[in-house]
Amino acid sequence: MAKIRGKKNSTKKEVIIEKASKLFKEKGFGASSMRDLAVHVGVEAASLYNHIQSKSEILQAICFKVANEFISHLDAVEASKEPVLKKIEMIIRFHIRMMMEQYEYVYISDHEWRHLPEPYLSNFLNQRRSYRKSLADLIEDGISKGEIKKIEPYVAVLIILSAISGIESWQRSRKQISAEVLEENMVKYLVEGLK
Amino acid sequence: MAKIRGKKNSTKKEVIIEKASKLFKEKGFGASSMRDLAVHVGVEAASLYNHIQSKSEILQAICFKVANEFISHLDAVEASKEPVLKKIEMIIRFHIRMMMEQYEYVYISDHEWRHLPEPYLSNFLNQRRSYRKSLADLIEDGISKGEIKKIEPYVAVLIILSAISGIESWQRSRKQISAEVLEENMVKYLVEGLK
DNA sequence: AATATAAACTAACGGGTGTTAGCATTGATT
DNA sequence: AATCAATGCTAACACCCGTTAGTTTATATT
Structure with a gap:
């Protein structure tokens, strides 16, 4: 089972946002899917919603x-x-x-x-x-x-x-x-x- | 039955591109759908493909x-x-x-x-x-x-x-x-x- | 060890997407 | 009027989207 890991003292939400910033910069907000982001973070897309409200x-x-x-x-x-x-x-x-x-x-x-x-x-x-x-x-x-x-x-x-x-x-x-x-x-x- | 009309001497393709330019500027390429564009042009989305190859x-x-x-x-x-x-x-x-x-x-x-x-x-x-x-x-x-x-x-x-x-x-x-x-x-x- | 909490997973929902195929309508040509 | 070409329509395809619900697993606490 995967696990969200990031820099020391980062919350899981901060890790998600940091990864998202790179993805959104590269592909644009609309062309980046939550499934894409989940791949970068290392969990399933649905898991992201344990830490964030929405895209x-x-x-x-x-x-x-x-x-x-x-x-x-x-x-x-x-x-x-x-x-x-x-x-x-x-x-x-x-x-x-x-x-x-x-x-x-x-x-x-x-x-x-x-x-x-x-x-x-x-x-x-x-x-x-x-x-x-x-x-x-x-x-x-x-x-x-x-x-x-x-x-x-x-x-x-x-x-x-x-x-x-x-x-x-x-x-x-x-x-x-x-x-x-x-x-x-x-x-x-x-x-x-x-x- | 609808019909694509534009400025004098414009081809249907040119009309579509002109309308698309306004829509894409307003909403962005990704967030603009062919169904949206069809509404602006005045036909069904599938009809656009009689004049253009693709989005x-x-x-x-x-x-x-x-x-x-x-x-x-x-x-x-x-x-x-x-x-x-x-x-x-x-x-x-x-x-x-x-x-x-x-x-x-x-x-x-x-x-x-x-x-x-x-x-x-x-x-x-x-x-x-x-x-x-x-x-x-x-x-x-x-x-x-x-x-x-x-x-x-x-x-x-x-x-x-x-x-x-x-x-x-x-x-x-x-x-x-x-x-x-x-x-x-x-x-x-x-x-x-x-x- | 048992229990509680956090967090990851699967499955699915309701909706949307670009595009194609085949048919119907309109307009042009003979 | 008949025929042909252009073009619009409907229906559908195969896929993708963000997000929720419920279950399972991992971790923390007692």
């Missing part, structure tokens, strides 16, 4: 975990006393780090949110909208202080967040440039594009 | 149509005698225009390519890789001519293409800024970020 709950866990980390970091940055451009850089670096360290989770949260059921979907989209609004306000602030050139804050936010999302392409590649080089070049382009 | 063929048609348009435009730009930075700007504007004018097709091609079956998948990814390589070469050329600052060409390409892909967010929004304002601000940020 949907896995997606919720992944999306909201990522959202919460971004929001917490933004709150910390907003509370800091740095100049606006420095704050923007801190945020950019954090996003890049998340794409490096929690790539599967961030990828799924970016690409599969539309499979979230209501009211989670509305909640999630509202959080994202609010996050982008805060970033736009920060850029507005930077413009008014003369630290940032005149640009539509909305467009700047769209460019920054989308560009970082593109790290997925690097993740799927043979990584002929290092994570450090990627980060420094992205920060250079995105921050200097604002001056 | 997969629709995705192929969409992805390769988009790829061919990008490649054709790039070829034309490369053949032109403009300075490198001007060429980059022309390419950026073309991508933005495609996101405006053929949004559904471009969106699907960006997000659903992983559902392409072999050998179409490999072919498609090779074309995208080759396209990015050409862009990176262009940027390398601009750097060596002193038109573009020292930056990893690979990273610059990743940023540019990903940022433009983010127009999907604008497309899903209430569009409180116009397409023109979006385009000008994106060009400003992305081109000046290279100087």
Whole structure:
């Protein structure tokens, strides 16, 4: 009889979610079946339901975990006393780090949110909208202080967040440039594009 | 008895693909069924097969149509005698225009390519890789001519293409800024970020 | 050792999927 | 009007899906 095993101090649910994140990233949420996931976890599909409520709950866990980390970091940055451009850089670096360290989770949260059921979907989209609004306000602030050139804050936010999302392409590649080089070049382009 | 009707001079297959592009953009390829598509087209699901080979063929048609348009435009730009930075700007504007004018097709091609079956998948990814390589070469050329600052060409390409892909967010929004304002601000940020 | 709890298993449910085969209807051609 | 071609329909195929119910096995507790 099989048994769910994972990293030290992980609950069985956490193991399932971790395995699911890899599968969903690779095949997409819809194309990944619970039977597929069960194979990766090492039990029968029906056994998963001893630890999770539903397939949907896995997606919720992944999306909201990522959202919460971004929001917490933004709150910390907003509370800091740095100049606006420095704050923007801190945020950019954090996003890049998340794409490096929690790539599967961030990828799924970016690409599969539309499979979230209501009211989670509305909640999630509202959080994202609010996050982008805060970033736009920060850029507005930077413009008014003369630290940032005149640009539509909305467009700047769209460019920054989308560009970082593109790290997925690097993740799927043979990584002929290092994570450090990627980060420094992205920060250079995105921050200097604002001056 | 129902009948497939579309724009003047469209074949039935083209109508089906057009309707499919909207459905796939809205719900995703996997979550869109042929029965769903049939409802949008106005016939029974089985009738679609009088005009198309398979669901997969629709995705192929969409992805390769988009790829061919990008490649054709790039070829034309490369053949032109403009300075490198001007060429980059022309390419950026073309991508933005495609996101405006053929949004559904471009969106699907960006997000659903992983559902392409072999050998179409490999072919498609090779074309995208080759396209990015050409862009990176262009940027390398601009750097060596002193038109573009020292930056990893690979990273610059990743940023540019990903940022433009983010127009999907604008497309899903209430569009409180116009397409023109979006385009000008994106060009400003992305081109000046290279100087 | 006996009992209780946790967790894995089997079997099945109710529903959906892409697609094919054969028939019926509509429209075009002679 | 008769015939042919195009195209829509019904019915069904073989399979897959997420999930539940009840049983069995493993582990923990007394």
